[in-house]
Amino acid sequence: MAPHPEAAALLARSHRLGSDPRNTNYAGGNASAKGTDTDPVTGGDVELMWVKGSGGDLGTLTEAGLAVLRLDRLRALCDVYPGVDREDEMVAAFDYCLHGKGGAAPSIDTAMHGLVDAAHVDHLHPDSGIALACAADGEKLTAECFGDSVVWVPWRRPGFQLGLDIAAVKAANPQAVGVILGGHGITAWGDTAEECERNSLHIIGTAEAFLAERGRPEPFGPVVEGYEALPGAERRERAAALAPYVRAVASQDRAQVGHFTDTDVVLDFLARAEHPRLAALGTSCPDHFLRTKVRPLVLDLPPTAPLDEAIARLKELHAAYREEYAAYYTRHAGPDSPAMRGADPAIVLVPGVGMFSFGKDKQTARVAGEFYVNAVNVMRGAEAVSAYAPIEESEKFRIEYWALEEAKLQRMPRPKALATRVALVTGAGSGIGKAIAGRLVAEGACVVVADLNAENAAAVAEELGGPDRAVAVTVDVTSEEQIAEAFKAAALAFGGVDLVVNNAGISVSRPLLETSAEDWDLQHDIMARGSFLVSREAARTMIAQGLGGDIVYIASKNAVFAGPNNIAYSATKADQAHQVRLLAAELGEHGIRVNGVNPDGVVRGSGIFAGGWGAQRAAVYGVPEEKLGEFYAQRTILKREVLPEHVANAVFALTGGELSHTTGLHVPVDAGVAAAFLR
Known part of the structure; x- marks a missing residue:
């Protein structure tokens, strides 16, 4: 059902005002509209007010974010108002003024909107208006700037009494289009949504022009030598x-x-x-x-x-x-x-x-x-x-x-398990890394999506919600310089890093006699050396922060299982597995926990398998490549296929807080491979 015409006009006005930071700040200010609707009980007319509810943002306001109140009941609160010393009690009374289910929770400024005798009211926090409101002689300057069209209201904490004060000022000054609220902001009004918006913008623009024309050129004083901005x-x-x-x-x-x-x-x-x-x-x-x-x-x-x-x-x-x-x-x-x-x-x-x-x-x-x-x-x-x-x-x-x-x-919801934590996941542009990044964001973490493929990394970061949740960095984990840059990017984006997942990997499957030194070096450079370099940079950041941290290695069942035709990959995974033990022992004094995950047979969604590894392993086992996941599942104890999400679940289990006293552990995610049981 479409919103009431007055509510619709209010929403449109709010979006226009709230989208310009010169008018008000994010989630700051509120706006209202009054109008007549049909009372569903009596069938008669009822006067209502729609006003931005507590915690909303004007620029993105929806109908669900409006509180809807009956004006007769709201105005009747004046008869029971116990005085400024008990004005906070009036907030609870707003609930008894709601119309129907009432919509959003009414904010502390509800009285301002309801008691002012105007069909439309805006309360905003523009920089220009607050500059006058916070000037030592703000009352005098307000008069110079606006004449009698905008009236000064001395500082008073938001609440019922402030609403009464503004209502009295409007009644005593019929020529006024609004007020400057000392130490606070502005309030404007109008008979229509258009007039109210026009008056708000008039106050803001007039104050801006006054400050520009009357202001001295260097209000913050001269530049201090040596304090200029660095390049x-x-x-x-x-x-x-x-x-x-x-x-x-x-x-x-x-x-x-x-x-x-x-x-x-x-x-x-x-x-x-x-x-x-x-x-x-x-x-x-x-x-x-x-x-x-x-x-x-x-x-x-x-x-x-x-x-x-x-x-x-x-x-x-x-x-x-x-x-x-x-x-x-x-x-x-x-x-x-x-x-x-x-x-x-x-x-x-x-x-x-x-x-x-x-x-x-x-x-x-x-x-x-x-x-x-x-x-x-x-x-x-x-x-x-x-x-x-x-x-x-x-x-x-x-x-x-x-x-x-x-x-x-x-009343705020309880924080998610990984709230306030910043994670950096390597190889996060696809497969297991992408699944891990997604799970960490879902649990409240901010994530740096690190991948050699810049396009993939950017796409994943956007999919995860953009820069307030995830940022992309391009990094080759064999490069110390690129790793250092990735951690700098994390520091500038989120302040630092608390959780690192060494997931970047590659695999070339060949028998011993067909494995070249280049094959060996490539896999060890990316996984063994790369994990070492990433963990070293992570430790530097975590020690500087003093907040502890987690480092998780995505190793492999092959770290402990001796399979055929796979010496380079399996040896480097064994290297990673032992790095877990070594770093757990070394970094524990700083509150940094180091653990590992040993997956196996993650075919669907895996970047490694899609890059040719799947075809190689399928040839070794004599099965069609499209059946490789089923083949791996059938050789396990549980007969279940392992997916990237299952590896992500293990990473969360290790870092989500329940295993706070666990370090040096390897968690198998292989559906049960007896030959890979840790001893």
Whole structure:
């Protein structure tokens, strides 16, 4: 059934506004529409409001993301409102105002939309509007910018009282098209969806023009010598080298996924003299600091400082940051405050290099970075025409540790088993590697799809959900340089690596007398040497992060089973199998577990078998190639064919948390081959 015409107009307007980052940030702001529909009980008319529900995003809003409320009941809440000290109780009362099943959960801003006497209302977080809202003399500047068409509303935490305040301002100022909310954002209204949108864009555009015309040219001060951005390639090299250590800084309380950005906005801010003062003031808009924390950690060294010195200073600054955050919590926490959620930074700024942002998954980390870019834009605008003056620290605490925010966090679904973990899978462009990458993503991991075939790797990464879940890298595992580049790519994409699967392989099946030295060298270079090189690079990253990790070798039943006409492949698989034991013994002190999987007879979907290995093995066993999978199944104890997904299941079993005290193990995935039982 098509949505109500007013709801449809609301959705279209939301998409237009939400698709432009100048208007509002991801999942920030909300919009509403009021209209009349038929009451299914009485058959009479009923006044309704459709409003973006809690947690939604304007740019991608659907009808299911709208809360639908009866206006008579919502407005009647004014008669039972117990006052600002108990305004949080009104959120639960919204549930009694829902129409029918009500749609999405109403957000804290529902009162703002319902109590303002306008058919359509937008509440947005544009950088230009927040710059005025966070300027030291924002009220005066608002009047200069808009005259009496936009009214200043002093800071108040979002809630029922703020809705009453805005409703009163509109009633007292019939000429006004909206308000600037101190320390927060803007709200606009209109009699139609088109008028409301036009008024929102008018406020945003007028504020942008005012800041541009009135603003001084260098609001962040002069460039500090030595703090300029490094050249592009050098900058990203430095970022990749720092990333595992920065991720360690952000993950002391709980593991986090990282995101790196080196946009001109960030680099210019960090090159300027005023950036330490402004960064210390923290962000202001509630949507900003809920994702970025009240302030970032800023490395106070030039980008040319020795790497060891930068790493040591990061650790010192992190210790101080944690002490300061704990003190902030202690200063403002009351008996009923939620427990401190963690004292690590969500944003780490490195002059000349860029910004690292962190979250429970890649999207959250990326969005946190986007919000800090918004905050930088706000600081620039406020400093250009006045002075940046965010809301008081105590008010930030009231938002960050709000009981309603805590309840929202508690409603979040339980994280998947591999959430926050970053995996790199070699040979992931097809077959077993592709199946492993798919299973790891399904279990919450971010995955680097590494393969010699760039086209295959890119296709798999796209299939797995794109850059917030998987990225592709082209790597020849016989090349130390390409392996190092793959891990740098992982560091820049996700912050580091926690889980590595050595899966890349090749096989040439020949009798001893027909096996050339080239055959031997090729297979040992790719599997034995390649696994060693990948594991060595993985260990470097994992040790730097201090988060432990997993290395899994996809070996083979042939590592322990002596079959005919297969000396090069089987010998290199035996090499891999012993690497598992050796590295398990060596890396355990760092919390890195090393285990192996021994598959056999994985024909369907296997890149190795499709590349000629299947025909060779079929000839050895005297069966048609298309029957090879069935042949392998019949020689097993279970009489079952082994598929790539079964190998992926074993990798997950080893890394998903249930076998947390297991290392040095080889798991057979061969449907039962007695001659390959481990002894």
